[in-house]
Amino acid sequence: MKPEHIDTIIKAHQGELGSTISILEDIQDHYHYLPEDALRMVARGTGSSLVDIYGVATFYKAFSLKAKGKHLISVCLGTACHVRAAPDIVDEFTQQLGISPGETTEDNEFTLETVNCLGACALGPIVNVDGHYFSNVTRSDVKKIIQKTRAGFEEDEIKSAPDVFPIETNTKEISTGH
Numbered sequence: 001m002k003p004e005h006i007d008t009i010i011k012a013h014q015g016e017l018g019s020t021i022s023i024l025e026d027i028q029d030h031y032h033y034l035p036e037d038a039l040r041m042v043a044r045g046t047g048s049s050l051v052d053i054y055g056v057a058t059f060y061k062a063f064s065l066k067a068k069g070k071h072l073i074s075v076c077l078g079t080a081c082h083v084r085a086a087p088d089i090v091d092e093f094t095q096q097l098g099i100s101p102g103e104t105t106e107d108n109e110f111t112l113e114t115v116n117c118l119g120a121c122a123l124g125p126i127v128n129v130d131g132h133y134f135s136n137v138t139r140s141d142v143k144k145i146i147q148k149t150r151a152g153f154e155e156d157e158i159k160s161a162p163d164v165f166p167i168e169t170n171t172k173e174i175s176t177g178h
């Protein structure tokens, strides 16, 4: 973490209404989480107490106080996905990546997490990677998903699925080809 960079972010939002949230968003965008030293700098720079800054950082789910990898893999373990063998998918990711849910690989490439119901139960099990989602995932798809993530998602294999996510979302569906 570069202190000068954090300083620049703080200064860029000085005097703005709701500046703390904007500052934390910018820091998180850059580092993928909120390092403790950065929070101390934000407290100093905005004249708020560290308790207040922690309050904001822990209130909003979008913020993370733990280091996350470059790619975030979320496996749905909601009821519908659970009964369609989503625990096996978690197990396969755990084996392939060598980490348990909530952990990040040593090379900082992947963070694995589980979530409850992503709102597309009929297409479960669902896996979301960096905002792109895979439907009807099977154990044998896991390796392909990891490979695709490492290679980067091609625009032509992404299709919007507004019928699946009727609420406004940036999530895109990617097929594993089965």
Ligand code: FES
Pocket (backbone or CB within 6 Å): 076, 077, 078, 079, 080, 081, 082, 116, 117, 118, 119, 120, 121, 122, 124, 125, 126
């Ligand atoms: S339970 Fe997984 S999408 Fe609803």
